[in-house]
Amino acid sequence: MKSIIYWLHSQPMRVKVLVFGIIMSTIPLLLISYYYYSNVKPDLEERIISKQELVLQNLTGEIELEFNQIFQQVQMFSIINDKEDKQPIFYDLLMKNTSIEEVVIINESGRIEEKVSRYDLNILESNERWFSDEMWDVFQSDDRIYGEVEFNQFGQPVMKIALVYRENERRNAVGVTIQLQKIIGQISSLKQDDLSYLYLLDREGKVIAHQDYRKLWHQSPEADNKEMLGVREELVDLGWTIIMEQPKTTAYEPINDMFMKGLMVAVIVTLFVSLISIYAGLYFTAPIVLLDKEMRRLKAGHVASPIILNRNDELGQLSQSFNEMSQELQEKSFRLKQEKERLDVVVNGIGAGLALVTKNYEVTWTNPLLESWMSKEEIELPCYTLIGGMNTPCDNCPITCPEINENADTIMRMQRGNREERLFRHRVFPLTHAIKGEGEYLIVIEDVTEEKQMEEKMIQTDKLSALGLMASSFAHEVNNPLATIHVYAEDLIDRLEQYDDDLDEVEMALYLRKIKENTDRCKRITGNLLNFSRKSNWKVSQFDIKEIIQNSISLVEYSLKKKNVLLDVSIQEEMPYMAGDSIKLMQVLVNLINNSIDAINQDGTVAISAFQQNRNFVFKIKDNGCGIPNHEMQKIFDPFFTTKPVGKGTGLGLSVCYGIIEEFGGTIMVESKVGKGTMIIVSIPAETRFKEDKQ
Amino acid sequence: MKIKWYFFLFTIMVLSIITFPFISNKDQKPLKIGIIMIGDSRYEKLIGLKKGMKELGYDDWSTEFLVKSGRDQEATLASQIEDLLNEKPALIVALGGIETLKLKEIMEKQNIQIPVVFAGVAAPKEIGLIKDYRSPGGLFTGINNYHTSLSGKRLEIFRDLVPSISRFHILYDEDIEVSKLSLENVKAAAERLSLEIIPWNVSDSKNFLSEMKHKIHLNDAILVMPGFKMELLSKEIAQFSKEYHVPVMGLYENEIEDGILASYGTSYFDQGYQSARFVSSIIQGNSPADIPVEMPDNIRFIVNQKVKSELGISLNKDIIHLAEFINPNAEGMSQ
Incomplete structure (x- = not known):
C-alpha cells in the first residue's frame, strides 16, 4: 500500500487526476452494487419463497376444491333415498364436473350395478369389478376410498374415488373415475419465468405431474447436489404432495445478473470517467506543464516564451x-x-580588499584584489589570523562583540612576502540580509600607505610651515636670553679683566647662574622647537597635559607678545596623564593658538582651558578675534583652505588638526561668530582608542 | 494541447455500442408460434389457444403467432404449410387432423424438425402421428379429441336423446382414416346396442344428400362422423334435417348453430384452449416426444332447442341432464 501511495505521489498530476477520477467513479458504484447484492439476496429469497407459497396455495386450493366438489356431489347422490331413477343424477354429476369420466354404483360384493360413462357405452360387462384390491380393502372399513393414479386405455391418468352409502343395510358405494390430465397439465404447463419448476407426487412418491415431462411417472426426483429454494404443500386427503423448487443458482441469477451489470456499468463509467479524467488531467496540467517548461527555461537563464x-x-x-x-x-x-x-567593476576596481566572513571568522569570499594580497593557504585561515595576524579574535571586532556599533576601524601594518611594510585600513560591516554561513560580515581592507604617508607629509609640511612662520619669534625668543647671556658674559669678562675686587664668588655665581638660566631658556626653546619640528610616526606615550599645553604656549609666546594678546590658561588641577602622541597633540594646540592669534589684530585675548568632562579630555581655545563667516565654516577643515594673506598660512592647519584628532578618536567642533571670536572645542576620549598601528 | 471533441465523442459512442449488448436485456424477441388451419372454421381454436396461453402467463409480447390458413382448400393448405416452415417458427400448432397429417407429410419430406402440437386430432395413434399416448416419441403431441372413440358413445347418446329413432344414417368419409375408424366404432356400438345403421360415404357421392332424401324414413336420424368434408357440409346437412324432419347429431357447437339437433364432442375453443398447455410445456424445454397426448378436458353435449321444436320430436328427460341447450326459449321448449 505504501509503495502504491509512494508511486502515486511520484506521478504527474494528470495521472493523479485520472486515478482520482477512477476511484471516485468506481468505488461508489462497487459499494452500492455490493450493498444491494448483500441486502437484496435475502429479500429475493423471501420473495421467491412467498411467490412459491402463493402458487402452491392456489394450486392446492384448486385441486382440493375440485375433489371436494366431486365428493360433495357424490355425497348428494348417496343421501338421495330414491335410487331407482339414477340416470338423471348420474348425468347431473357428469354435467357438473367435467373431470368425471364415469359414475358407477357398486354393490356390497364390489360389482358394478350401474354406470354412466362420458366416453364409453353404458353397457355393463358381466361381473365387472371396479375396485382395485387396495380400494376393496379400504371399502371394507372406510367410507371414503381413494384409488391410485392409474392410466386408462388412452394412457390418460385417472383416479378412482368412491363414497360408501348404505341401502337396505347393504354397504354400497358410488364411485367416480376422475381424469387428472387437467390438474397435471395445469401444473406441468404453468409458465415459470424464473426457472423454478413444479411437480406433484402421489402418496407413493411417484411423480404424477412435473414440468419436466421426462421425470413423469418416476419416483420422486432424487435431490442432486444443487441447493434449492423450495416449498411443498400436502394434499392431506389425497396424500399428494405438490412441490415448487428453484435451484439457488438460478434464483440468484437476477441479482448476480444485476451485480454483473453493475460491474459492467462500473467498467463503462470507469472508461467514461477515465476519458473525462484524461481530458481533465490534460486540460488542467497542460498549462502547468507548459508553465513548468518555461519556468525551467527561465531558471536556466533562457528567455521564456x-x-x-x-x-x-x-x-x-x-x-x-x-x-x-x-x-x-x-x-x-x-x-x-x-x-x-x-x-564587479566597483569591487574589483575599488582598490580595497573585500572579504565575506562568517560568525566563525571563516573567510568565505574575497575579491580579486584581496586574493592577490593573500596566498590560497592564507585565505583558509580565520580572519583574525589572516588579516590581524593574531591567534585570537580581536576585542573590538563586531563579530566578537555584536553589541559594538562601530566597525572596528583600525589601521594596521602588514608585510607580505619581501615587499615593504604597508599600512592598511581595516573595517568590518555586519550584513543584515546575509545568508547564514555564507558570510554575515563584510571586511573592507584598504591600502592606506600612500594616504598615511601623504598625511604625514601634510602634517610635517604644516609643522614646518608653522615653524617657518614662527622662526622670527624663535629668533627673538632665543635672541633675548642670548643677549642677556652676552651681557652677563661680557660684563663678567670685563670685570675679570679689570680684576674687579667686588667680583666675589657670590657675584660670580650670580653671573654664572644668570648665564645658565638664559642658556637653559635657550636650550628649552630650541629643544622645544626641535621636539616640535621632529618628523615622527605616531608614537604613543603617557604625558602630562599641562606640560604639553605649556610647551605649546612657549612656541607661540613671541607671537602673543607681539600682538599684545593676553593669554588666559586654565588647566584643571590634577588632570590625569593622557595616552597618545604628545607631539601630535602639541601640533594641534599650536595650530589652534596660532589661528586664534592670527584672528586677533591687536590686544586680544586667547583663553585656553583644559579639563576632564565625563570620560573625555576637553580642550577649549577661545579668542575674541574676527570670527569665521558662516559660508566658510564648511570649508575650514578642507586642506589648503585659508583666509589668511599669502605667506601667512598654508591652509593645512585645521585639516591636519582634524586628521590628528580623528587619530585620537576624538572630535573637533568650531563655534564662531563674525566679529566676536571663535571657540574651538577638542574632545578626546580619556580611554583613547586611537588608531593603533598594528603589525 | 487541443482536444478533438468529435474524436472524444466518437470514442464514447464506440465504447457504448461495444458494451451495450452486455448491459442491455437479453434477447426479448417474441417466440414465433406457427398456426396452421384448413380454414376459418378453425379460428375458434386459435382464440382458445390464445386465451389458454394468456392464462398460463404468456402475454402478447412474449409470443408471436404466425397464422396460415388453407382457406378450406387442401392444395392451399400445403403451400401455406411450406410458407410457415420457411418462417422457421419455434413450434407449430396444427388446428386439426387434416392440417396435422399434411404438416407431418411435408416435414418428413423436407426433413424438418419442429415440434408440433395438434389441437384436436381423432385417433392420433391410429393414424400414425404418435407411437404411444403416454410417450408420443416424435415431434408430435397434442389433444386426442376422441371423436373416433367417441363415435359409439355418440350413437348411444343420440339414441337416448331421441328414443323414437329407429334407424341411423351414418355420414362418413372413406378418404379420411379417422372417419373410417369412427364408422367402425359406430358399427361396433350399434351391434352392442342393437341399432340399425346405414353408412353414407360422403366422398363417393358429390350429392349424397339428394340420394339420401329418397332413403329417409320416419324415425330415421343422421349421425355425422368426424371428417373435414362433413364439417364443410354442416349447413347443407342442417338444411336437409330441417327439410326432411330428420334429427341430426354432429360433433361441434358450430354445427348446432348451423341448425342440427345435437352435438357431442369437444368444442373447437376447448381444444385450442387445452393445446396451450402443450405449447407452454414445449416452450419451457420439454420435448413433444415426452409429453403425453391428452383427451379433451371437456366433452360437451349440446342440444338445439329450436331445431328440436322444428322437428317436433320428444327428448329423453334423463339424458337432457347432461345437455346444454342453445335457443332455450324456442317455442315448445320443455325439459
Whole structure:
C-alpha cells in the first residue's frame, strides 16, 4: 500500500487526476452494487419463497376444491333415498364436473350395478369389478376410498374415488373415475419465468405431474447436489404432495445478473470517467506543464516564451501573471546584470580588499584584489589570523562583540612576502540580509600607505610651515636670553679683566647662574622647537597635559607678545596623564593658538582651558578675534583652505588638526561668530582608542 | 494541447455500442408460434389457444403467432404449410387432423424438425402421428379429441336423446382414416346396442344428400362422423334435417348453430384452449416426444332447442341432464 501511495505521489498530476477520477467513479458504484447484492439476496429469497407459497396455495386450493366438489356431489347422490331413477343424477354429476369420466354404483360384493360413462357405452360387462384390491380393502372399513393414479386405455391418468352409502343395510358405494390430465397439465404447463419448476407426487412418491415431462411417472426426483429454494404443500386427503423448487443458482441469477451489470456499468463509467479524467488531467496540467517548461527555461537563464492560453480561469490568470512576471524578471535580471557589472567593476576596481566572513571568522569570499594580497593557504585561515595576524579574535571586532556599533576601524601594518611594510585600513560591516554561513560580515581592507604617508607629509609640511612662520619669534625668543647671556658674559669678562675686587664668588655665581638660566631658556626653546619640528610616526606615550599645553604656549609666546594678546590658561588641577602622541597633540594646540592669534589684530585675548568632562579630555581655545563667516565654516577643515594673506598660512592647519584628532578618536567642533571670536572645542576620549598601528 | 471533441465523442459512442449488448436485456424477441388451419372454421381454436396461453402467463409480447390458413382448400393448405416452415417458427400448432397429417407429410419430406402440437386430432395413434399416448416419441403431441372413440358413445347418446329413432344414417368419409375408424366404432356400438345403421360415404357421392332424401324414413336420424368434408357440409346437412324432419347429431357447437339437433364432442375453443398447455410445456424445454397426448378436458353435449321444436320430436328427460341447450326459449321448449 505504501509503495502504491509512494508511486502515486511520484506521478504527474494528470495521472493523479485520472486515478482520482477512477476511484471516485468506481468505488461508489462497487459499494452500492455490493450493498444491494448483500441486502437484496435475502429479500429475493423471501420473495421467491412467498411467490412459491402463493402458487402452491392456489394450486392446492384448486385441486382440493375440485375433489371436494366431486365428493360433495357424490355425497348428494348417496343421501338421495330414491335410487331407482339414477340416470338423471348420474348425468347431473357428469354435467357438473367435467373431470368425471364415469359414475358407477357398486354393490356390497364390489360389482358394478350401474354406470354412466362420458366416453364409453353404458353397457355393463358381466361381473365387472371396479375396485382395485387396495380400494376393496379400504371399502371394507372406510367410507371414503381413494384409488391410485392409474392410466386408462388412452394412457390418460385417472383416479378412482368412491363414497360408501348404505341401502337396505347393504354397504354400497358410488364411485367416480376422475381424469387428472387437467390438474397435471395445469401444473406441468404453468409458465415459470424464473426457472423454478413444479411437480406433484402421489402418496407413493411417484411423480404424477412435473414440468419436466421426462421425470413423469418416476419416483420422486432424487435431490442432486444443487441447493434449492423450495416449498411443498400436502394434499392431506389425497396424500399428494405438490412441490415448487428453484435451484439457488438460478434464483440468484437476477441479482448476480444485476451485480454483473453493475460491474459492467462500473467498467463503462470507469472508461467514461477515465476519458473525462484524461481530458481533465490534460486540460488542467497542460498549462502547468507548459508553465513548468518555461519556468525551467527561465531558471536556466533562457528567455521564456510567453504562454498564451485562451481561457479566463485561474490557469489563464496564472499564465498571464507568469508572462508578466517573466517579463519583469527578465528586465530585473538585465538590471541585476547591470548592477552586478557595476558592482564587479566597483569591487574589483575599488582598490580595497573585500572579504565575506562568517560568525566563525571563516573567510568565505574575497575579491580579486584581496586574493592577490593573500596566498590560497592564507585565505583558509580565520580572519583574525589572516588579516590581524593574531591567534585570537580581536576585542573590538563586531563579530566578537555584536553589541559594538562601530566597525572596528583600525589601521594596521602588514608585510607580505619581501615587499615593504604597508599600512592598511581595516573595517568590518555586519550584513543584515546575509545568508547564514555564507558570510554575515563584510571586511573592507584598504591600502592606506600612500594616504598615511601623504598625511604625514601634510602634517610635517604644516609643522614646518608653522615653524617657518614662527622662526622670527624663535629668533627673538632665543635672541633675548642670548643677549642677556652676552651681557652677563661680557660684563663678567670685563670685570675679570679689570680684576674687579667686588667680583666675589657670590657675584660670580650670580653671573654664572644668570648665564645658565638664559642658556637653559635657550636650550628649552630650541629643544622645544626641535621636539616640535621632529618628523615622527605616531608614537604613543603617557604625558602630562599641562606640560604639553605649556610647551605649546612657549612656541607661540613671541607671537602673543607681539600682538599684545593676553593669554588666559586654565588647566584643571590634577588632570590625569593622557595616552597618545604628545607631539601630535602639541601640533594641534599650536595650530589652534596660532589661528586664534592670527584672528586677533591687536590686544586680544586667547583663553585656553583644559579639563576632564565625563570620560573625555576637553580642550577649549577661545579668542575674541574676527570670527569665521558662516559660508566658510564648511570649508575650514578642507586642506589648503585659508583666509589668511599669502605667506601667512598654508591652509593645512585645521585639516591636519582634524586628521590628528580623528587619530585620537576624538572630535573637533568650531563655534564662531563674525566679529566676536571663535571657540574651538577638542574632545578626546580619556580611554583613547586611537588608531593603533598594528603589525 | 487541443482536444478533438468529435474524436472524444466518437470514442464514447464506440465504447457504448461495444458494451451495450452486455448491459442491455437479453434477447426479448417474441417466440414465433406457427398456426396452421384448413380454414376459418378453425379460428375458434386459435382464440382458445390464445386465451389458454394468456392464462398460463404468456402475454402478447412474449409470443408471436404466425397464422396460415388453407382457406378450406387442401392444395392451399400445403403451400401455406411450406410458407410457415420457411418462417422457421419455434413450434407449430396444427388446428386439426387434416392440417396435422399434411404438416407431418411435408416435414418428413423436407426433413424438418419442429415440434408440433395438434389441437384436436381423432385417433392420433391410429393414424400414425404418435407411437404411444403416454410417450408420443416424435415431434408430435397434442389433444386426442376422441371423436373416433367417441363415435359409439355418440350413437348411444343420440339414441337416448331421441328414443323414437329407429334407424341411423351414418355420414362418413372413406378418404379420411379417422372417419373410417369412427364408422367402425359406430358399427361396433350399434351391434352392442342393437341399432340399425346405414353408412353414407360422403366422398363417393358429390350429392349424397339428394340420394339420401329418397332413403329417409320416419324415425330415421343422421349421425355425422368426424371428417373435414362433413364439417364443410354442416349447413347443407342442417338444411336437409330441417327439410326432411330428420334429427341430426354432429360433433361441434358450430354445427348446432348451423341448425342440427345435437352435438357431442369437444368444442373447437376447448381444444385450442387445452393445446396451450402443450405449447407452454414445449416452450419451457420439454420435448413433444415426452409429453403425453391428452383427451379433451371437456366433452360437451349440446342440444338445439329450436331445431328440436322444428322437428317436433320428444327428448329423453334423463339424458337432457347432461345437455346444454342453445335457443332455450324456442317455442315448445320443455325439459
